[in-house]
Amino acid sequence: MQTSFMCTRRALLRASALGVTLAAIGIQPAQAQQTMESSDHIWQDLKGVVFGDRTIREADGVVAIEAPGRAQDAALVPVNITVDPARTPQGITALTLIIDVNPSPVAATFKIGKDAGITHIATRLRVNDYSYLRVIAETPDGGLHMAKTFVKASGGCSAPAVKNMDEALKTMGQMKLRQFAASPANGGEPELQLMIRHPNNSGLQRDPLTQYFIPAHFIQTLDISQGGRQLLSMEGGISISEDPNFRFDYKVKGTGEIKAQATDTKGKVFNGAWPLEATGM
Amino acid sequence: MKRPALPIDPARRRLIGGLAWLGAQAALMPLPFGAAALAAAQPPLALKTVAEGVLAFEGVVELETPRNEGAVANLGVVVGDDAVAVIDSGGSVVQAKALIAAIAKATAKPVRYLVNTHMHPDHIFGNAAFRDIGATIVGHRNLPRALAARGPYYLQSYREQLGPALMTGVEIVPPSVLVEDTMQLDLGGRKLELKAWPAAHTDNDLTVHDPESGTLFAGDLVFVKHLPIVDGSLLGWMRQMDQLAAIPASRVLPGHGPVPSLWPEALAGERRYFEALAADLRKAIAAGTPMAEAAKTAGQSEAGNWELFDAYNGRNATTAYAELEWE
Ligand SMILES: [Zn+2]
Numbered sequence: 089m090q091t092s093f094m095c096t097r098r099a100l101l102r103a104s105a106l107g108v109t110l111a112a113i114g115i116q117p118a119q120a121q122q123t124m125e126s127s128d129h130i131w132q133d134l135k136g137v138v139f140g141d142r143t144i145r146e147a148d149g150v151v152a153i154e155a156p157g158r159a160q161d162a163a164l165v166p167v168n169i170t171v172d173p174a175r176t177p178q179g180i181t182a183l184t185l186i187i188d189v190n191p192s193p194v195a196a197t198f199k200i201g202k203d204a205g206i207t208h209i210a211t212r213l214r215v216n217d218y219s220y221l222r223v224i225a226e227t228p229d230g231g232l233h234m235a236k237t238f239v240k241a242s243g244g245c246s247a248p249a250v251k252n253m254d255e256a257l258k259t260m261g262q263m264k265l266r267q268f269a270a271s272p273a274n275g276g277e278p279e280l281q282l283m284i285r286h287p288n289n290s291g292l293q294r295d296p297l298t299q300y301f302i303p304a305h306f307i308q309t310l311d312i313s314q315g316g317r318q319l320l321s322m323e324g325g326i327s328i329s330e331d332p333n334f335r336f337d338y339k340v341k342g343t344g345e346i347k348a349q350a351t352d353t354k355g356k357v358f359n360g361a362w363p364l365e366a367t368g369m
Numbered sequence: 370m371k372r373p374a375l376p377i378d379p380a381r382r383r384l385i386g387g388l389a390w391l392g393a394q395a396a397l398m399p400l401p402f403g404a405a406a407l408a409a410a411q412p413p414l415a416l417k418t419v420a421e422g423v424l425a426f427e428g429v430v431e432l433e434t435p436r437n438e439g440a441v442a443n444l445g446v447v448v449g450d451d452a453v454a455v456i457d458s459g460g461s462v463v464q465a466k467a468l469i470a471a472i473a474k475a476t477a478k479p480v481r482y483l484v485n486t487h488m489h490p491d492h493i494f495g496n497a498a499f500r501d502i503g504a505t506i507v508g509h510r511n512l513p514r515a516l517a518a519r520g521p522y523y524l525q526s527y528r529e530q531l532g533p534a535l536m537t538g539v540e541i542v543p544p545s546v547l548v549e550d551t552m553q554l555d556l557g558g559r560k561l562e563l564k565a566w567p568a569a570h571t572d573n574d575l576t577v578h579d580p581e582s583g584t585l586f587a588g589d590l591v592f593v594k595h596l597p598i599v600d601g602s603l604l605g606w607m608r609q610m611d612q613l614a615a616i617p618a619s620r621v622l623p624g625h626g627p628v629p630s631l632w633p634e635a636l637a638g639e640r641r642y643f644e645a646l647a648a649d650l651r652k653a654i655a656a657g658t659p660m661a662e663a664a665k666t667a668g669q670s671e672a673g674n675w676e677l678f679d680a681y682n683g684r685n686a687t688t689a690y691a692e693l694e695w696e
Contacts, residue, residue: 160683245523329691
């Protein structure tokens with residue numbers, strides 16, 4: 089059972105952008121620090137692997153991405169994606185988040201529920217070097233729109249690794265949901281913040297004793313719904329920081345509870361359910 | 370506010386194979402070196418006598434740069450009747466070899482142990498030099514795992530930061546003897562007490578106490594003057610402050626800061642900083658302020674009290690925000 093599961097998973101990963109590694113597609117990032125030019129150069133190769141020959145429009149105002157110009161902690165780089173509803177009357181169906189220079193550059197793909205009303209998603213990323221962070225938004229007609237921002241995230245003893253592994257393993261699977269009332273500060277719609285305890289291990293390190301690679305262990309899928317309708321689903325990889333954390337706005341419908349289900353690469357399933365708070369309505 | 374870094378007197382620098390070596394600082398009391406010692410292949414590191422049989426190198430309170438050669442961490446040496454233990458190997462093999470040369474001038478006894486206080490490069494990049502002279506490397510039970518996760522990243526990012534010349538010979542050498550909880554190292558007539566701590570500065574912090582002289586080698590569990598860096602658990606660090614303070618020593622070698630410092634008074638600064646930082650972050654989290662925004666303001670009331678505040682406070686706030694969000 090375990091073996092067939094693993095095979096299925098590998099096949100799935102191979103079939104999706106999340107399985108793309110720079111090494112597998114023959115890209116060897118420079119030993120020296122990356123620049124805007126070298127990051128763009130990697131993207132030129134990566135683009136075709138992830139999106140084929142589809143046209144991607146850049147900086148046309150449909151989507152925007154912000155992150156600190158210099159990352160404080162390479163393991164925890166906050167990123168905020170915003171969509172401009174005025175420019176996308178049909179809404180957005182998917183957002184793909186890419187970190188050019190990371191070993192596993194496709195950090196996550198978000199699928200957005202049809203009437204979820206999501207116009208921003210904030211999360212945290214591991215960034216291995218100086219790199220562009222990119223977001224590619226997909227509209228219902230299949231159009232692709234990109235925004236990018238350059239982050240300097242290298243140097244010093246801040247490494248994109250798990251900080252407190254004992255604690256991470258002990259608390260794995262815990263979930264927490266915060267509900268923020270609608271306010272002018274968050275664009276006039278209520279927000280949810282879903283947090284999952286998980287080391288989101290890279291699998292790129294060797295066991296010091298056996299010298300075998302420690303298998304990657306990370307949150308692979310996440311589905312969030314309210315009142316039985318899907319708000320947001322994510323396919324994620326190792327470039328999402330430990331304790332994956334997603335904050336987004338949405339449109340409340342009815343009074344149904346908020347549910348979340350996450351699965352990790354070991355096949356563990358984590359579930360959470362929370363009543364809709366008055367403040368969220 | 371950022372005070373200027375400690376001055377480096379160019380007259381005190383000596384050239385080694387094209388690299389400038391940072392010599393003794395005015396505040397240090399260098400051991401007396403004979404002419405023969407000065408002519409040795411590897412000019413010795415300037416060590417300060419802290420107590421009978423206890424020597425130390427005092428790192429500069431600066432970021433690691435090619436100019437200071439990454440020699441920013443404090444390093445300790447304890448001499449017993451039979452053997453020597455070294456606490457931390459320094460930020461390069463160049464520095465480690467200079468430390469080994471200085472120990473050879475001070476005593477003929479062999480270096481039996483190298484103790485790593487934690488995973489950070491300024492404390493472990495000299496490990497290969499100690500392995501090569503036959504020292505047994507001792508560390509926290511979590512240190513091999515932490516180095517496996519970070520080693521390749523450290524080697525690459527420090528090549529960028531320190532330059533390839535200083536990175537020559539640097540390897541990630543994990544400890545072969547692991548401390549589960551506590552351990553004694555017998556140097557002959559002198560027993561060092563090692564303790565492995567739960568996550569605080571990192572998840573692999575180890576302290577060394579020499580009851581004979583009343584000296585605590587705290588590694589980066591204690592920062593004085595230099596802003597503390599949180600790369601493990603702020604809450605864990607705050608929780609174990611009292612237990613740390615209870616170690617019956619009279620002086621401490623902080624990981625960074627004046628050598629020696631008074632114990633346990635040396636803890637006062639970081640304790641105050643952690644409380645201020647945690648209080649600001651808890652307020653921001655309760656108000657729903659996003660991480661990037663909170664990191665700009667949390668802890669700022671402490672800016673005037675520390676060197677390297679601007680270099681590390683935003684990072685600490687970011688790291689601790691993610692931890693405190695789960696309270
Ligand atoms: Zn450290």
